[in-house]
Amino acid sequence: MASKTPVGFIGLGNMGNPMAKNLIKHGYPVIAYDVFPEACKEFQDLGAQVTESPADVAERADRIITMLPSSPNAKEVYTGANGILKKVKKGSLLIDSSTIDPAVSKELAKAVEKMGAVFMDAPVSGGVGAARAGNLTFMVGGVEQEFNAAKELLTCMGSNVVYCGEVGTGQAAKICNNMLLAISMIGTAEAMNLGIRLGLDPKLLAKILNMSSGRCWSSDTYNPVPGVMEGVPSSNNYQGGFGTTLMAKDLGLAQISATNTKTPVPLGSQAHQIYRMMCAKGYALKDFSAVFQFLREEESL
Template sequence: MSSLNIVARNSKVFAAQICRNQQFGASNRHASSSAKVGFVGLGNMGGHMARNLMKNGHPLIVFDTVPDSMQAIKKEGATLASSPQEVASQTNLIITMLPASQHVLDVYTGSSGILGSVQKGSLLIDSSTIDPSVSQQMAEESTKVGATFVDAPVSGGVNAARDAGLTFMVGSPDQSFGKVKEILDKMGKNVVHCGSVGTGQAAKICNNMLLAISMIGTAETMNLGMKLGLDPKLLAKILNMSSGRCWSSEVYNPVPGVLDGVPSSNDYQGGFGTALMTKDLGLAQNAATATQSPTPLGSLSHQLYRLMTNSGYAGKDFSSAFQFLKQQDKK
């Protein structure tokens, strides 16, 4: 056979292979875009995240310890599971959104936990905010049963969760990040690879320490300005066009009536609870101690939120720092 004929034949074979690969890739993308997702944890954040997955065509199998949360999402088309273990038996892609480290340990390694029936090759994405060492422990345990665990805590608040505008901070192996990003893009606008497992948690606890500090500063500033006779909406406007501008003043102002659609204008209901902020600040302080990092404002913020948690504010949004400070005026 002449060299020209060989080249022509190889070109046809190569073109056919490209066609098959493109068809296979399209099939994979289609399968991925409609893959069944397991979701455990349907609280203020998780419920919105799960719904955004359904809006993007993903069938869901869900579990939560609160029956009302389960029934609400069932009406929207989700399938209910009786345990995290049942979720894991039905799908190889699972997202968890839980309050604290102990909940993550229970959901993954408890008697009815995910790792008890996880399928080999499963991808487990935990969006809880927990101790980085617990994320690393769960990654090790998952590897033993042939699954991949990554940490992907979030920032942005309940409104961002509702509007698919979250920021995800991801700690994962390099080879897993592409698949992780593909699913997280359905729930957020920023998906950042921070490094190996645990680094997502490190980024999150640093962010939340700053958030707590800025919220307390905003609450103190708004309270002082109002005592000096300033209208709170006017003061907020001035802050947000000046050097004092921050997320806590502009997007999540703690004074009732300054902004619509935020917890402060709903008696501090919903949102990110004071008890959860206290927990996150505790994680930050543990990390500061372990790394011998000076965090005086972080420590003071932790003390204030601990006091709020023990003074009836545990279930209120963390922006209730403003309400708490105003009450101190009267003492």
């Protein structure tokens, strides 16, 4: 570990926790911060340094990864009263793996640049399972000359690290991916629900879909029907995984981008409405694959 310089990690939630652990496994000393102190205790036990604020992380590390829930959280962590930019060192590399508005990523990049540091957006795909296994996909936006420096750290947490272009393009790729994911999950849930009501065994139907043209990630890797697959949220009362409220947030980002670019996304818009309804009806903290359960209960849809 002595041969590797410390890496700051801010945001130790469902995704950030296993990501930071993978950095530790690869020999990087981690300097950690989370707004919830209890999230940091486990990292103290693993030998990480725990700080009192994002500014303290920036004071101790010149490479920092942030994994935060939303655009306001990212703004606060970077530009707030105790934010990273209060004590950031010149030449620091700041990598934001949150999924936020591309415009906010560009705004943060400008603020970071004024401090003589480098900002890259690097949102992820793959979910909690891939985060634990170190198999995430990172979509990276920023100055191309800095990509290799970012990739050195990101490959400790992911199996695919893709350069997308200037700052904000990583976020653009992520929100497009998640819009498609939401649409395909709703479609899978609808197809499975219809088949079950027509008398088909759900495991048999899933098998047929997965050897046919309807196959998709939502059907073959993350099936939303309880009991069809092991090790996924649908078989654990939709606990863990990617929360419905976060999917609704990402779909909202896609809607903003679609409006700004005058791009028609009728299915994306419908998916956004469905996930917002789920949040309003008690599904906010459940995994987004709970749309299957929601549709079974909402026969009027």
